Amino acid sequence: MNVLEARLAKLSLKGDQRAFAELVGLYQDKLFHMAYRMLSNRQEAEDVVQEAFMRVYRNLERYDETLKFSTWIYRIATNLCIDKLRKRKPVYSLDAESTDHEGLDGYSMIPSDNRTPESETLLSETQRIIHQAIDSLPPKYKTVMMLRYIEDLSLQEISEVMDIPVTTIKTRVHRGREFLRKKLEYKL
Known part of the structure; x- marks a missing residue:
């Protein structure tokens, strides 16, 4: 504490x-x-x-x-x-453009040493696809994935935040990664 x-x-x-x-x-x-x-x-x-x-x-x-x-x-x-x-309301389209990012998507802050217009375009397209894949996760997986990989919380901390056993958190992280892997296999 x-x-x-x-x-x-x-x-x-x-x-x-x-x-x-x-x-x-x-x-x-x-x-x-x-x-x-x-x-x-x-x-x-x-x-x-x-x-x-x-x-x-x-x-x-x-x-x-x-x-x-x-x-x-x-x-x-x-x-x-x-x-x-x-x-x-559920939105299942992975091809829909994100409508309310106001130029900020959280992934735009990834540092790069050698940015060129071509690499920027490729990076922003990749980030858009990843963001759409994360957005398409069911809430119980999206929450765990955001806390784990974006907020960088440990499995124990996520367990405490969500008041769910660590074993359940591990399962959701695993299933969330599998879901994302399958979604991204076809997009990237």
Whole structure:
């Protein structure tokens, strides 16, 4: 448990708004990036972050100090993302253009030493195909894949965030990779 986070959570519980603002500052960008990658929609991601912090604030007395604060807040935000994904109408087309990326797809930040217009075009097309494949995953696999490979959480951390046994997380990661491999075999 991060000592700073524990102290800020305790102060926030006592009504210290500056301490809560510090917690928001620590996690706002991280949660937004995670939510944006899961939802591929800037407005929905912003809504999730705002709702997550509102829930954290309202439920600070329920925070279990034996858990990492990051695990608790990621669990809240991840569950909100899953709820939004479940409420969406399913879209199964892998050929459809993504409509709400506003020029940001998360993969555009991959560093490269020797970029040429040709390599940029190939890279952006590859990134688009990968992003579409990830977006086509069912929510239970998409969530695990995003937390594992985009947010770089360990299997144990994902288990804590999603409140699911590690063995289930391992299975979902394996099945998610298989699903992506099959989708990408035909595209790349």
